[in-house]
Amino acid sequence: MTDTDVDPATTSDTPAVPAVALAGITKRFPGVVANSDVHLSVRVGEVHALCGENGAGKSTLMKILYGMQPPDEGTIEVDGKQVRFKSPSDAIRAGIGMVHQHFMLADNLTVLENVVLGAEGMYGIGKRARARIRDLAGAVGLDLDPSTLVERLGVADRQRVEILKVLYRGAKIVILDEPTAVLVPQEVDELFDTLRTMRADGYTFLFISHKLDEVRAIADSITVIRRGTTVGTVDPKTVTSRQLAEMMVGSELPSPETRTSTVTDKEILRVDGLTLRTPDGRPLLDSLDLVVHSGEVLGIAGVEGNGQTELVETIMGIRKAAGGKVLLDGRDLTKAGTLARREAGIGYIPEDRTRHGLLLTQPLWANRILGYQTRRPTSRGAFLDVAGARKDTRRIVEEFDVRTPGIEVAAASLSGGNQQKLVIGRELSGEPVLLIASHPTRGVDVGAQAAIWDHIRNARAAGLAVLLVSADLDELIGLSDSIKVMLRGKFVADAEPSSVTPEDLGCAMTGAGVVDDSGLLVTDQTADGGTP
Amino acid sequence: MNARLRSSLLAPALAILFSALLCAVALLASGANPGSALKVMIGQVGEGQVAVDIVNSTAIYILAALAAAIGFQMNLLNIGIEGQYRVGALVAAIVGGALALPPMLHWLVIILVAAVAGAAWATLPAILKVTRGVHEVLSTIMMNAIAFGLAAYLIRRDNFGILIGNNVSTKPIPESGQVPGIDLGDRGTIFGLVFLSVVAAAVYGVVMNRTRFGFELKASGLSPTAAAAGGVNAKRMIVVSLLVSGAIAGLVGLPEILGRDHAYTLNFATGYGFAGIGIALLGRNHPVGIAFGSLLWAFLDKSKVALDNVGVPREIATIMQGAIVLSVVVSYEIVKRVELAAEQRKVGQAMGTATEPAGSSS
Numbered sequence: 001m002t003d004t005d006v007d008p009a010t011t012s013d014t015p016a017v018p019a020v021a022l023a024g025i026t027k028r029f030p031g032v033v034a035n036s037d038v039h040l041s042v043r044v045g046e047v048h049a050l051c052g053e054n055g056a057g058k059s060t061l062m063k064i065l066y067g068m069q070p071p072d073e074g075t076i077e078v079d080g081k082q083v084r085f086k087s088p089s090d091a092i093r094a095g096i097g098m099v100h101q102h103f104m105l106a107d108n109l110t111v112l113e114n115v116v117l118g119a120e121g122m123y124g125i126g127k128r129a130r131a132r133i134r135d136l137a138g139a140v141g142l143d144l145d146p147s148t149l150v151e152r153l154g155v156a157d158r159q160r161v162e163i164l165k166v167l168y169r170g171a172k173i174v175i176l177d178e179p180t181a182v183l184v185p186q187e188v189d190e191l192f193d194t195l196r197t198m199r200a201d202g203y204t205f206l207f208i209s210h211k212l213d214e215v216r217a218i219a220d221s222i223t224v225i226r227r228g229t230t231v232g233t234v235d236p237k238t239v240t241s242r243q244l245a246e247m248m249v250g251s252e253l254p255s256p257e258t259r260t261s262t263v264t265d266k267e268i269l270r271v272d273g274l275t276l277r278t279p280d281g282r283p284l285l286d287s288l289d290l291v292v293h294s295g296e297v298l299g300i301a302g303v304e305g306n307g308q309t310e311l312v313e314t315i316m317g318i319r320k321a322a323g324g325k326v327l328l329d330g331r332d333l334t335k336a337g338t339l340a341r342r343e344a345g346i347g348y349i350p351e352d353r354t355r356h357g358l359l360l361t362q363p364l365w366a367n368r369i370l371g372y373q374t375r376r377p378t379s380r381g382a383f384l385d386v387a388g389a390r391k392d393t394r395r396i397v398e399e400f401d402v403r404t405p406g407i408e409v410a411a412a413s414l415s416g417g418n419q420q421k422l423v424i425g426r427e428l429s430g431e432p433v434l435l436i437a438s439h440p441t442r443g444v445d446v447g448a449q450a451a452i453w454d455h456i457r458n459a460r461a462a463g464l465a466v467l468l469v470s471a472d473l474d475e476l477i478g479l480s481d482s483i484k485v486m487l488r489g490k491f492v493a494d495a496e497p498s499s500v501t502p503e504d505l506g507c508a509m510t511g512a513g514v515v516d517d518s519g520l521l522v523t524d525q526t527a528d529g530g531t532p
Numbered sequence: 533m534n535a536r537l538r539s540s541l542l543a544p545a546l547a548i549l550f551s552a553l554l555c556a557v558a559l560l561a562s563g564a565n566p567g568s569a570l571k572v573m574i575g576q577v578g579e580g581q582v583a584v585d586i587v588n589s590t591a592i593y594i595l596a597a598l599a600a601a602i603g604f605q606m607n608l609l610n611i612g613i614e615g616q617y618r619v620g621a622l623v624a625a626i627v628g629g630a631l632a633l634p635p636m637l638h639w640l641v642i643i644l645v646a647a648v649a650g651a652a653w654a655t656l657p658a659i660l661k662v663t664r665g666v667h668e669v670l671s672t673i674m675m676n677a678i679a680f681g682l683a684a685y686l687i688r689r690d691n692f693g694i695l696i697g698n699n700v701s702t703k704p705i706p707e708s709g710q711v712p713g714i715d716l717g718d719r720g721t722i723f724g725l726v727f728l729s730v731v732a733a734a735v736y737g738v739v740m741n742r743t744r745f746g747f748e749l750k751a752s753g754l755s756p757t758a759a760a761a762g763g764v765n766a767k768r769m770i771v772v773s774l775l776v777s778g779a780i781a782g783l784v785g786l787p788e789i790l791g792r793d794h795a796y797t798l799n800f801a802t803g804y805g806f807a808g809i810g811i812a813l814l815g816r817n818h819p820v821g822i823a824f825g826s827l828l829w830a831f832l833d834k835s836k837v838a839l840d841n842v843g844v845p846r847e848i849a850t851i852m853q854g855a856i857v858l859s860v861v862v863s864y865e866i867v868k869r870v871e872l873a874a875e876q877r878k879v880g881q882a883m884g885t886a887t888e889p890a891g892s893s894s
Contacts, residue, residue: 318760339763348761356761359754361872370751371762373744383743405878413876 017080019044019173019204020065020096025074027060034060036228038074042173047195047205049219049236051212052248057228058208062175065206066098067091078173097166098175103158105150111161112146115168122169136167139201141194156187160194173204180214181305192218210248210471211303212241213510224248245473245502262295263481267330268465269315269434274324276307276314276489284310286489287324290467292434297456297466299480299497301473303509307489308469309351312438315467316348317341329433342371347427351438351469353416357423360412364404365393367411368426375430396425401451417448424452428459435459438469453479473502485521487511495521543867544821544860551859555852564844573849576838577831584720586830591729592787593826596808598736599781601817603668605740606753606773612654612672613781614805615679620650620782622683622702625789625796626692629703638709643728643786650782651775653679658774662767668774676805687796701797711790723791732780737819749773781805810857816864829853 018041025038035057042048052058063069065076067085076083078094085091088098105114116129123129133146142160144153150161159179166174180188195205195218209215215222216236224231224247231247269292276285285307292298302308313319315326317338326333328344342348348371350356358367368389369378377388393407400421404414411419420440427435437456441449456479460466470476476483476497483495485508493508493515504521514522556566577583596613603610610616624646633641657671687693693700711724740746751759752769760766784804789796811829815821836849 316761337763337765338760339765342763350761355755355757357758359751359758361754361868366747369747370758373747373762373764379744382745384741384747386742409875409878410872412872413878 016043018042018077019079020206021077021080022061022065023075023077025061025064025071025076027064027069027071034228035064035071038225038228038230040223040230041233042204042206043221044079044204045199045202046220047199047207047218049207049209049215049222050225051209051215051222051244052225056225056248058225059177060228061225062098062177062206062208065091066096066175092166092169092171095170095172096175097169097171097173099159099162099166099177099179101177101179101181103162105158105161107151108149110147110149111142111144111153111164114150114161115146115165119169132168133164136164139198140164140167141190141197156183156190159183159191167203172202173206175206175208177208178210179207180209180211188214211510212244212248212506216241216244241503241506245506261481262461262463264294264296264463266294268292268294268328269467270325270327271315272325272327274311274314274326275322276310276319277322284489285314285321288489288491290484290491292465292467294433294463294465295460296481297460297468297479299476299483300467300469300486301476301483301495301505301509302469302486304471306486306509308486309438310489311486312348312351312436312467312469315341315436316346339371339374343374345431345433347430347432347435349420349423349427349435349437349440351442353419353423358411358419361410363409364397364402364407364411364414364422365390367422368393368396368429371426372430392429396422396429400425400455417444420444420452421448424455428455428464432464434465434467436467436469439471440468441470441472441475473505477502477505485509493521494519543816543864544824546863546867547856547860550863551852551856554855554859555848558848558851558855559844562844562848564842564848568842569839569844569848572838572842573831573835576835579838580718581720582834584716584722585834586827587726588720588723588787588791589830589833590823590826591723591726592784592804593807593811593829594729594733594822595780595784595787596804597811597815597822597826598732598808598819599777599784599805600809600812601736601815601822602749602773602777602780604753604812604817605746605749606769608770608773608777609669609809610654610672610774610777610781611669611809612657612675612679612778612805613784613808614802615672615676616650616653616778616781617784617805618683618800618802619653619679620646621785621789621800622686622796623649624782624786625702625705626686628705628709628790629795631709632706633708635708638706639711639790642705642709642790643783646782646786647779648782651779654774654778654781658771661774662770683796683800687798696795699797699799701793701795704795705790709790710794713791721791723787725787725791728783728787732783733819733823740817740819745772781808784808807853810853813857814860816860828856 020040020042022038022040026036027034038061050058050061060069064071067088067090076085078096083094085094106117109117112130112133115133116125123132130146137143137146140160140163142157142164144157150158153161163174179191183191199205207215207219219236221233222236222239222244223233224244226248234244271288271290274285274288275283277283288311290298300308300311310319314321317333317336321334328341328346331344333341333344336344354360359370365386369384372378373384377385377392379385390407396402397404397407402414402418402421402425404418411422414422424440435456440456441452444452456466468476468479477500480497483497483500483505484491485493485495485505487509492511495505495508500521508521516522559566559569577586596617599613600610624642627645628638628642631638631641653675657668657675660666660671661668685691687700687702689695689700692702694703713721713724715721740750748759748764748769751762752764752766756766785800788801807829811822811825814825815823832849832852836846839846839848
């Protein structure tokens with residue numbers, strides 16, 4: 001790996017000046033791992049992929065490059081000149097454009113109006129603008145009348161309008177944030193064709209993704225980012241999917257293995273035919289069945305956005321299922337609200353602790369009450385038991401090694417790992433029978449990660465049933481007693497954690513896995529068999 | 533705890549300093565001496581019934597501000613307090629005038645009717661908000677307009693209005709329904725319902741800080757997503773908080789009606805609801821803050837007449853009220869950010885490098 005590492009000191013004296021060079025970028029946020037000493041060098045006229053799990057720090061890095069946030073440390077160079085962006089308009093002036101994952105288009109305006117909006121000063125709003133858009137439309141593969149209303153365009157065309165917008169503003173370096181997330185496979189191929197043509201025209205792309213097969217198909221070089229820092233830059237032609245996966249999930253991390261089985265035959269959670277639909281009737285969860293036993297960890301693998309979040313939130317009663325049943329320890333909770341489900345003995349570690357797990361401005365002890373406002377020791381009848389909450393918060397701080405000077409500090413002032421330990425300590429309070437853990441170690445430092453794994457393992461040994469959703473495949477394989485693979489709202493395969501590899505799981509997650517008659521994933525594929 | 537107290541006093545101190553500066557500038561611009569203007573305003577407190585008027589006004593403002601604060605706790609802007617208190621007062625006056633009950637019971641019925649009427653006026657916005665997503669600001673503003681029209685209609689002489697002297701009012705509430713005050717002779721009479729305000733503020737404080745309902749309300753306001761994950765039913769909280777806000781708003785007109793006017797008249801005071809919103813901001817939704825804010829507001833209101841004596845337009849007092857609210861909002865935000873940053877630094881120092889991400893690079 002070392003021979004492919006990019007060292008900005010050596011690249012700067014090669015004849016070609018990099019289009020973008022980031023050196024030593026560090027960004028700290030209260031309570032989250034953002035970026036730490038990131039180095040990235042993008043050559044002119046290449047498609048440079050930035051790869052990493054969700055939460056690895058890709059978005060923060062791109063926000064820094066696009067001027068949305070200033071870095072705490074480090075330098076940004078564009079075309080060899082050091083720059084300091086105060087806002088995205090500075091970045092645009094320097095020739096950098098960004099296409100966001102979520103489109104920022106006004107449906108009720110035409111393509112022309114959407115493109116010109118906010119850039120009226122460049123070519124006016126009339127003939128010159130229209131001519132300029134026609135010139136550029138060919139480059140992005142957009143073949144339509146600029147007077148078409150955006151609401152009549154499909155997703156792929158909208159994306160092209162977004163790219164057109166940044167080109168119109170003079171961008172030569174385009175950041176694409178997970179551009180394929182919203183596209184179907186044929187559209188992905190078309191997008192890649194367009195990118196290749198544009199690359200030949202001299203445009204430079206920064207392509208953010210966590211899909212290894214796509215990255216390998218389009219990129220000229222790949223930089224992997226993990227836990228906020230760049231792991232290295234590699235050539236897609238010489239690297240295998242296995243090596244990339246290792247770089248992304250970090251196989252040298254402490255192993256989360258739990259091999260002695262504690263699985264009992266006591267059914268704790270049974271989900272039957274659980275279905276959830278979007279308002280327009282598209283299924284997000286398609287008739288899912290699962291059972292978690294006492295002492296068992298059931299892992300859910302899947303590429304982000306295939307229904308894992310929805311599954312967890314539907315089991316928690318935060319989303320209302322369109323059909324199916326949820327039974328906890330034999331009790332039907334299908335119609336119960338979130339609070340009733342919590343009271344019935346479900347602990348919940350949400351995937352985004354800052355949005356769903358904590359009241360950031362409140363002291364730690366007040367956060368102990370959240371979700372437990374009807375139960376001892378934090379409440380008595382309609383009244384809160386503040387003394388009880390304080391006492392139990394001290395216990396959590398002690399038992400779960402939450403590093404804090406006291407329980408009166410605001411939750412926001414803790415680091416991400418300590419916030420997470422507080423959440424886990426809280427959710428393991430009150431003797432739950434089921435723990436739903438979504439990405440329990442995301443954005444958490446290595447030390448806290450090992451501690452969190454220990455807590456989950458101990459609780460499992462004590463008979464807790466655990467439903468674990470994670471993007472960290474090593475974590476998933478190491479902690480789970482059985483694994484289900486989720487794709488587009490369905491379970492597509494079961495996997496045996498003792499024999500499956502992250503690569504096998506990765507294939508199954510993209511729909512390329514082979515399953516036998518019983519639905520079990522066949523695990524004898526080669527590491528590079530990812531593309532069908 | 534000491535640091536917490538210091539910080540909660542720092543923000544209002546900054547705000548008062550800053551708004552005093554703004555007001556001084558406004559006074560200087562209008563050609564007056566800020567010092568002498570302040571002196572006559574303070575001197576005015578000793579005149580006639582002004583001191584008692586200030587106490588009575590304070591009580592009314594406290595109720596209006598509590599109504600606003602309950603909404604603010606969960607990011608609901610109940611702009612409809614103005615309409616809710618008018619409907620509450622009118623309905624309570626009509627019912628109170630029509631009943632004959634023993635004294636204590638009569639008051640209680642009137643107070644209850646006012647609260648129910650105020651809550652009823654907030655029901656439609658609450659339902660629209662949770663079922664159709666209609667923003668409460670729009671719906672409550674429209675309910676205000678309807679309330680004004682309704683009040684004007686109901687008090688017509690062919691409905692509930694009767695002519696007393698040259699003023700139209702509802703049928704006077706009999707003595708059993710009148711709440712006696714504290715008579716200070718030439719100084720005036722302190723309304724009996726001043727104590728209702730004190731009790732309401734105390735109950736509000738306890739509910740917000742010590743009960744499950746208050747916790748769920750605050751959690752919903754601080755982070756709707758975290759509240760939902762913690763099992764708080766957002767829709768229920770919206771309905772309940774708007775209704776409680778409306779119920780308290782319904783009480784705003786009662787101190788004057790039961791303590792002085794004994795009927796809803798054409799001269800019924802307006803503007804308390806909007807003042808309440810400003811005072812709730814000023815008091816940061818805290819009962820003690822609201823009490824002081826109300827006192828300040830009442831002082832500015834009642835002593836501004838004295839400004840005419842030194843040749844200053846009394847409207848300058850309104851500018852002061854606005855300046856104070858703006859300064860408070862700004863200074864609280866600044867202090868909050870500085871404090872959080874300081875706390876994070878403190879935690880970071882105490883914990884060494886615990887806040888650093890793990891930089892395991894090859």
